[in-house]
Structures are given as C-alpha cells and as structure tokens.
Amino acid sequence: MGFISEHSVLVASLIKVAVLLFIVMTALAYLTWFERKVVAHIQSRWGPYYVGAHGLLQPLADGLKFLFKEDLTPPASDKLVYVLAPFLALSLSLTAIALIPFGPPNLRLFGQPLFVVSNIDIGLLFLFAITSMGVYGVALAGWSSNSKYPLLGGLRSSAQMISYEVSLTISVVGVLLLAGSLNFNSIIEGPQGQGGYWLHFVPKWNVFPQIIGFLCYLTAAVAETNRIPFDLPEAETELVAGFHTEYSSFKFAMFFMAEYANMITVSCLATILFFGGWLSPFPETWRWQLYLPGAGLIALGIYCAYDAATRMRGLARLQLSVVTVLALGIGAVCLLPMVAPYVQGPFWFTAKILVFLFFYVWVRGTLPRFRYDQLMSFGWKLLLPVSLANLVVTAAVIVFVTRHA
Amino acid sequence: MSVPISYYLVLSGILFGLGVVAFVFKRNVITVFMSIELMLNAVNLAFVAFARAHQQLDGLVFVFFVIVVAAAEAAVGLAIVMMMAQNGQSLNVERAHSLGEGGPTYLPGGSAAESREALKS
C-alpha cells in the first residue's frame, strides 16, 4: 500500500489506461457491428444475423479473418513509411481518447480522478493537436503505396482533412468564449453545470446558445473523419478504395479501427462541448435517476432472455443466454446504492455518444456523397465563413451582455 | 531536480548548427527549406527557455510570432518551388537559377543513376 500511495499517479494511470484500452477496443469492434446492422435496417434488410445471435459474434469473426489474411507489401514501396502510416493513424486516434472525461472529477481512485486519464489544462487544444497530426496517417499511406490511385486518394483525403479542420476549430471557439477555459471538466461544469433550466425543462447545455456552432462542428466533424457524405477520397476510386488500397490484413484493420476511433473521439468532443458531457438532463434532486442504468441493463437482460428462450437455437441460444446473464449481473451491480453514483456519469456520457454514433451511421445510410470540388468549395466558401460569423456574433453578444449586466 | 536552462540553450545551439550544416550541404530546394525551419525551431527553443528563465511572457509571444511568420514564409516559398518545378526547372539548388524556363528536368520517380546521368549533362 505504501507503494501505491507514493506512486499513486502511476498506478492509477496504468489501471485507467488498461481498462480504457480494453473498453475502447471492444467498443470499436462492436461499432462495426452497430453500423452494419443500422445501415442494413435502413436498407430494409437484416445485417449480420447468422454469426452468433443477432450477429453479435461478427466482429470476432472479422477480427480473426483480418489476422489470418495474407499480408502483402507492394514491392516498390517505401517500407519504413508503409509500415509507419497505419501505426501512426491508430496510435493517434487512441491517444485522443486519453483526454476525455467520462465522469465527474470528484470521484477518485487512489487520490487521482477516476474518470479521466489525463486532465490537462489545455485539453481541447491538445485534442486538436492530435487530430491535426492524424492527417499524416492518410497522406503517408497514400504516398508509400507507390501507386497512382492511393496517391491521389491520399492527397485528396488529407487536403479535405486539413480544410475542414480549420472550420472545426473555429466552430468550437464560441463554446470556449462561454466557458472561459480549455479544460474539459471546466467546460462541462462551468456554464453547463450550474443547474437550472430554461423554460423549466430545457437543460442549460451549450447547444442551445451555440446552435450554429454545433451544426458547423457536426458537419466539419463528419468531413474530418472521412465519413459519408464526405468520403469521396476513399470511395470514388471505390473499386480501388483510395489511400488504403495496397494495405491488407492487419494494417487495413488498423486503418479501419483508426477511422472508428476518430468517430468516437469527435462524438465525445461534441457531447462534452455542446451537450453537457457527463451531466444528466434531469435535476440533481430526482434520485430515481440513480437507478436508471441498472434498470436499463436489467430490461436488456430480460429482453435477451425472452429472445433466447423463444427465437434462438443452438449456439446462438447459448451465446444469448451468456449475454443475458452478463446484462442481469451488471444491472444488479449497478443498482447497489454504493455503486450507483459511480455509474451515473459514464452512463449519461455513453448514452449521448451513442446518439451521436447513431447519427453518424444514419447519415451514412441515407445521404449520397459529395463530389470532390463540391466538398472543397463547401468547406472553404460556406462552412468557414459561417463559423467565423458565429464566433464574431458570440463574442459581440458576450461583450454586450457583460457590459449591461 | 529540474533541468537547468543552459541545457536547453545547448540543445538549441546544436540544433541550430545542424540546421546550418543541412542548409549548406543539401541540394534539394525543399530540403533546404526544411533546414530553415529547423533553424527557426532551434531559435524558438531558445526563446522559450529564456522566457522561462526571466519569468516573462514576451519570449512566448515572440515564439508565437515566429511560428506565424514561418507559416507564411513556407506557404509562399513552396508556391515558388511548385512554379519552378512546373516550368521545367530542376529542383537542385546548383542548377535552378531562374524562375523561368531552363535546366534539365528532374526525372520523376527515376532511379538515382538516371538522375545522375541527367544532371551530369
């Protein structure tokens, strides 16, 4: 115990990093499942259905497939850069998740905040720094493949990313003016965390004063992560898949994971900046909301039990009953009065992220993609002026209000 | 135990010296530009170290301006390089002598031997 109290930062960080990495990698895998299911249902078909109950073992099957595929390297490529690019993309995407607070900072583990791996004072700026380094993964992948289509795809994709990065950062500055700090916990607890409601039921989240900033941010974030409708550089040469054409097996899987991790990061950022992060939309005095996560998980368990009993057969039934037992068990644990306050923050945070991820997948299933010149002119000629105008108007309103109040 | 400021200054001096060596000995125009950026970075490190040593913020503000000016300079310089390359100029500092036509074309993607052959002429 002496070792832990002396080196509490190190021990707590190691535990948090290990748990977070495990959760994030699982979430990435099941995000692919989620996307395939939702896009399939939008297109009036079932998604993965046969590999495990409701296709829940599909990510496992895909992972095994990626591990066993042949790992080709184009002969004339630049070996060092070829191997470096997917590592760079994935490691940067995963590093960004270390800055994100999942719960209130007053809950502690060995004296260190439990829900954030590193709570630095310039959190937002550092997140943007990591995002801007992510351009290299794409550009270097395109270059090192030593082939025409990847090179063009890589150049276009990175040009798109740096264009929309400008609008992304400027659309967020309105929130910074309201919050007065770059620290994530201050942004959540500051103007958004004061409690009180507009019109008695609308929580004081930043999305309502900053609605234009939020819409600019959302559009720029979809473009930044190369998702439909902005994924022309990946999909025009769709027969040849853009900058990751020449990558196979695990390196391709790394690019894939990096894209989903980027999606998770920008969703986390959207919830923190605009939707109050880990704050709950209900007032603090409603104590029943403490039991909401537990109740939700138990309801999920009951549904899975019903499904396993009636519709599934064989291995799927076994697997779904395992899921049922897990859901009921974790739900029961979340109902314990000692555990319930700890689960509140992450529960609301995860719920909001899921809404954003659903929005991403919904947009992917619904909209056609932009042509490249439409994409670039939209980014520079519409989105950037609108974000700048949002910034100027927000600053003017803040000065006006503080001068009169 | 924290790091004495003189260590940062020594590092800044070494990086600046390496930048000068790269500037003088490299032949590709783009690499020469990059050595200029290396020198500017070394100077930035010295500024930040002194800002810390004197407990003043002026050094940091100056670093901010150096970064901005380096950005503007890189943009215009690289635009000039691209115009030179599109006009058929070679990207070798010993051979590129005007912004107009002239000089043997740098063989794109060619091997070192071919480039050497073309440049010998």
Place this chain on the structure above:
Amino acid sequence: MIPLIVFFACALLAVASAVTLILAREPIHSALSLINVMVALAILYLLLGAEFISAVQIIVYAGAIMVLFVFVIMLLNAGVEERTDYSKLAKYAGLPLGFFLLIEIARWMYGSSAGSTIANGAGAITGAVSTRDLSSELFRQYLFNFEATSLLILIAILGALVLARKNQ
C-alpha cells in the same frame, strides 16, 4: 529526476532526427525527421511550462506547415537526393568545419553569461504559464503586432494565389 530523463530523451530524439534530416536520401524521410524534431521540441516546451506554445507548435508547425511540405514533396515527386561526390574541399574541410561551428555554438551558449547566471535555479520556480495570461499579453501589449501578422498572412495567401494562377 523525471524531468531530467524526459529532457535527455527528447533532446536525443531531436538531435538524432536532425542528423537524419541531413543524412536522408529521400526528401520524404527528411520531412518525417523534421516532424520528429518538432514533436520532440513540443515535449520540451511542455517541460518548460509553455503549454499553449507546445500545442500551437504541434497544430501549426507539425500539423499544417509540415503537411504543406509533405504535399509539395508528394506532388512534385521530388525524387532521390543524388549522391554526387562533393568536392574534396567540401568533404575534407567543409564538413569538419561545419561540425566545429556546431560545437562552438553549443559551447558558447553553455559558457556564456546568459546561460550560466540564470542556469540552475530558474527552471523550478513557477508552474505552467496559463493560456489566459499569455493571451492577455498578446492581445493587449502586442495587439499591433498581432494585427500586422494577420495582414502578413493575408499577403502570403494572396501571393500563393497569384503564383498558382499565373500558370493558367
């Protein structure tokens, strides 16, 4: 103890990357080593307590200016740096003199009065510089400089546009 270890690790990384910049045969490898130098310097700025400058270094320098360099190298396909032999004078007199210059600069900076009198205590006094203080300095005392640099960036944009348009 830990700051010293981090300092030497980053300093070693920076110097090794700078040497790689000189010795690399392909411009793309030189660009990657320069990005390496910039990231190492950003960590050193964090050690010196300049958080905002560190983030600006990564966002602007490593994340935008070097992306520009990498784009130009890729677009122009700048080829392999040829290994023609240097003249004898350059090889036997120039390179040693170059490294002698380097050692001299380093020794001068270490031994100079600026280095030694401030050297030992100063690093430990206060914590990080807050962004709020830096921005109030920037926007009050250096407001004119700030606006002048924005004008400079505008001129640079116009220059790049004119150069790009001239080819049409």
